Amino acid sequence: MSWWLDIADLDPDQKRAIGLPAKGNYLLVGPPGSGKTNLLLIRAEYLIRSDMPNVFVLMFNEALHDFVVRGGVHYDVPRNKIRKMLSWEIVLLRENAVEVDDLDDVSLVEKRRTIAKRVLALIESKPALEGHVDCLLIDEAQDCLAEEVEVFFKCAKNVCFAGDSKQRIFSADDALGLVGAKAKKIELKTHYRISHEICRAADAVGAAAGLESVGQNCNYKGPASAVHFFQCSSDQGQMEAMEKTLKIQLAAYPGELLGVAAPRKVDRDAIRGFLESTSLVNNLLPHRESGSDEAERLIYISHLQDIKGLEFRAMHLGLMQHLSRLGENQKRIAYTAITRAKTTLSIYSDGNIPGYLEKARVAVEPPKSKPDLADLFPKKGKK
């Protein structure tokens, strides 16, 4: 992530966000790459320095948590202040002797909802816990459940949420709507992370999902960008093309994270298995870790739903012919995956990709000249 370290790097919207008073409830909304996560971390540092030490920055998944913890070293936000939402709730329940180990057999969403309900019941029985935290800062709030939103408002004197409804892929609840009713909304209009070419691809996919354009507020100033669609007849061919490009990118973008993702876990495992058999093996990050103390480990491999919140200088989406297996949420998932890329996006398939992704390909390819009508018919004298 391009962590801000200086106030000179902020735009007027972002400056307005950092100018907010320490107390109060806020909701930061903005497109991918507009700096929401950064602003949460900066705010956490400010609150700690403002004699409000009891703050937590909460996020969803392991990979994003790891990513933010690594970024947190640029700010004075202690590691133990950055937590995963679910584990933060579970610790609270355990500290108060509430059972949490009976939920192994339920789905993740069901588990989250049950845990949140138990926290609310705990607060009901122990009113002292209401507002026991100075501030909670919640990232990726669009994927919160309604019960979780309620938990955060109950537990903290002040809350600050950051989210983007376009990137909602886990929850059917309108979490941002619930938050917006109780918190002051600050809108970040401009984004910096995603190149214009990648915005065009994202907008093509986003339009199919009924999402607003990200291209119109793009203020990308990074290296020259490109979007490539690779069509290979075999999975092996796709992975070989990916390997070749990754090797060049390690030299082109030294020290920067490169992402590899595939629709399903089985696709992810196939790609990891292949890359582990190549000379890139020492460049691969361990499973679910988005950084490493070994400087050469820079390639993150995951399935598409596990990369939300992360960002990569170059993103490789492989075996995309299986995208349709992700069901009704696939367009939002594809949109979120595409918007993880900053500069280069490579999409690999056997040519059998959904229509909305085909539109993305057309959107980034140079316009073709119209064929001559006569060329559409066989020439006379030829069989």
Next chain:
Amino acid sequence: MIESVPYSAVVERADFGDLLAVGRPSQLRLRPVTGYAEIASRRLRPTEVIAVWSKDIFEAPSHLPEMLVCEDGSASDWAAWITTYAAKIRPFTAYVRLLTRSEFEATASARKEPSLGHLTWPGVGTVMGEVLASSKISDVALESLPASSFMSTLSFAMFRAAALYPEFRDWNQLVESWDSVRRMTGQRSRPLDVGTVARVVAIIIDAAGSHNTYELSKSQETPLRSACREMLRTGGRPPSVFMAFQAFEVAEAQMHGPREQRVMAFVEFVRSVPAVSSQEEDLRAAMLGYLVSRIAPGSIQHAQLLEPIAAAAPTASMWYGFFAGLAADSRLDLSRSESGGLELPTSARRILRELHRREDFLSPPNCDISFSELVAIGRTRHNALDGIPTGTSGGAIVELAPGIYSTVNSSKSAPDEADFSRKDAEVVSEIRSALERLTVAVGALVEEKGGRRNGPQRPLFPSKRSKR
């Protein structure tokens, strides 16, 4: 430069103790003076120096002079004498500058605000490039290296000279002093030899048009010099000299797309670049440095691409730094940098701060010891820095010429030839002393016959000074 010189006195060796005495130096005849000309016009005997104070010593009686001015050719003798007989303030050049008359006159023309002009960021980049080439570190490490690492380079000393003096002339002597300091203080030898570094920096400084460095670069005009001149004029556009090579032209054409494409173009250029004659090695290294700098213009983050060819093109990293700085300069001018500011490593600003540091020659020097005193002490010690107190732990700042500094590591107890036995070291020291005595004797003989006394060591480069 000095704006006013309040007090001075001619001091004989016999009266030198008065300079160090606490209280009013009663034996000295102090004179208020108005400026350079008055001091510069005084003729001195070899046993006399002019002591110069910035303040009224009647008001600050324990105040040491800021400057001692001696006749040309007598600085090493004075350094040896003071180091021997005034051992209590050793190293005395940490407090008092010892200047020859020529050096004193040169300080009169020194810039009040040192500036590299068009070479500001290209100069900083070249210093970083020398560090990369000399230490084999990764470019990421440039972010966190201390300023002393950059100040230890020869290019830093040369660019400092160019920044401080509008017409610096003693390039040979400066390079020689830098090299001697490293040898005398047992610094680790560097992969890039001193002559090569001096040649590259000389070409760059000369191309900027403010200094004549032909004595270092060995020739008056080369294709590389004209290429640098063209690039400084055009803000970094590929020069016609480079474009005359077809492989370069092809690669350069690819340097406008995504970085992946640029990396591939560079790799292809390395594959296709023909073997060149030794005269063209610098040119090839410069082309390699230029192309790498085009991958992410204005930044230094692709030095690893030069590692595999470091043996064949050892100065390519220096050229990479130069061109990166040149691009950084253009980008800052145009305010169109990718992240809205300087993209060179953060340490670039620290290097610039040191290159542009103001020098008040009427203040105590900002060093631990001067070159002339280091030479004097080195004649009796295996490592000239042994036992010398320094301002920082593990490092020492040596003044090579007035206002031009270099840092050395002082934590090592012995020089490179550490495996010498103590007895061997003593023999070497004796031989050095004998050679020095012989040199002084020959110098005196030449002087008696009306000739000019040469320095104790042969210049590293043949002197070919001629006006462009």
